[in-house]
Amino acid sequence: MSDAFESPIARQIAVLTAKKRALKTVKTPRPATTRIFTVSNQKGGVGKTTTTVNIAAALAQAGLKVLVIDIDPQGNASTALNVDRQGDVAGTYEVLIDAVPLADVVQTSPDIAGLECCPATLNLAGAEIELVDVEQRETRLREALTTYLGEREAASDPLDYVFIDCPPSLGLLTMNAFAAAKEVLIPIQGEYYALEGLSQLLNSINRLREYLNPNLQVSAILMTMFDRRTNLSREVADEVRQHFPEQTLSTVIPRSVRISEAPSYSQTIITYDPEGTGAVAYREAANELANQGAHR
Ligand code: ATP
Ligand code: MG
Numbered sequence: 001m002s003d004a005f006e007s008p009i010a011r012q013i014a015v016l017t018a019k020k021r022a023l024k025t026v027k028t029p030r031p032a033t034t035r036i037f038t039v040s041n042q043k044g045g046v047g048k049t050t051t052t053v054n055i056a057a058a059l060a061q062a063g064l065k066v067l068v069i070d071i072d073p074q075g076n077a078s079t080a081l082n083v084d085r086q087g088d089v090a091g092t093y094e095v096l097i098d099a100v101p102l103a104d105v106v107q108t109s110p111d112i113a114g115l116e117c118c119p120a121t122l123n124l125a126g127a128e129i130e131l132v133d134v135e136q137r138e139t140r141l142r143e144a145l146t147t148y149l150g151e152r153e154a155a156s157d158p159l160d161y162v163f164i165d166c167p168p169s170l171g172l173l174t175m176n177a178f179a180a181a182k183e184v185l186i187p188i189q190g191e192y193y194a195l196e197g198l199s200q201l202l203n204s205i206n207r208l209r210e211y212l213n214p215n216l217q218v219s220a221i222l223m224t225m226f227d228r229r230t231n232l233s234r235e236v237a238d239e240v241r242q243h244f245p246e247q248t249l250s251t252v253i254p255r256s257v258r259i260s261e262a263p264s265y266s267q268t269i270i271t272y273d274p275e276g277t278g279a280v281a282y283r284e285a286a287n288e289l290a291n292q293g294a295h296r
Pocket of ligand 2: 048049050072074076165167
């Protein structure tokens with residue numbers, strides 16, 4: 001092996017080039033029916049929003065029709081997708097509280113064809129409390145989504161994927177996401193308490209499966225902010241994979257400054273740095289998810 005190839009940077013470039021070449025040849029199949037994911041983890045800052053917007057963007061860029069529902073009052077997914085969430089713009093709040101149809105509030109991404117977003121505006125922060133007194137408080141989103149998917153189907157323009165970006169809690173907003181979804185995508189950051197958090201989350205999902213959504217399945221676990229240089233990242237990833245071999249995606253998302261910069265330019269990594277390691281990793285993760293769906 002030449003000296004150049006043995007330098008870590010040269011090796012990284014070679015690996016990245018090989019991955020990009022492989023991505024050119026893989027197919028991103030369209031699912032037979034709309035796949036609805038809730039991207040959940042009650043732990044804060046583990047990469048839920050980053051995963052939601054970047055996988056959604058990658059799938060849309062591959063030619064699929066994708067809707068992101070921002071059900072987190074922080075509105076980070078709406079910001080990253082560059083949709084309007086200011087002033088009197090209507091969004092998830094109106095869908096949940098006033099039963100406004102999703103079709104009336106969904107915005108299309110200005111940057112990526114086939115990608116749309118139901119934005120989270122500031123008033124969504126009050127919804128957690130307001131929902132307590134509303135009828136069918138846990139299934140409001142499910143109702144709205146079922147109607148919208150039916151309308152899209154009837155218009156011969158069906159959606160392929162829906163991703164719901166959850167807040168870091170297990171309150172009524174997250175419950176609405178769990179009730180509306182068919183599948184759960186869990187992003188996990190390689191840190192000491194990750195596994196403990198994961199087992200709490202799985203217990204909660206098991207409980208709510210009993211009374212809210214019997215068919216809900218945890219279909220994907222994605223390691224985020226992975227740092228190859230630390231043993232901890234690797235150990236957590238190994239342990240998660242050991243416990244959940246079927247669900248854990250083999251792609252891991254590396255820690256990357258570019259990934260964390262993209263939202264401040266109202267962009268996903270897919271448009272902000274399309275050739276970098278972050279975009280390549282999220283495109284790989286999106287393809288893995290899409291091909292996993294093809295086998296269902
Ligand atoms: P919250 O629980 O607050 O909703 P979250 O789980 O949605 O958080 P993110 O907002 O996606 O987490 O990520 C938390 C922070 O980490 C953000 O500042 C984000 O830009 C950054 N981040 C996410 N993924 C990566 C990555 N792979 N490399 C570097 N930074 C990242
Ligand atoms: Mg978030």
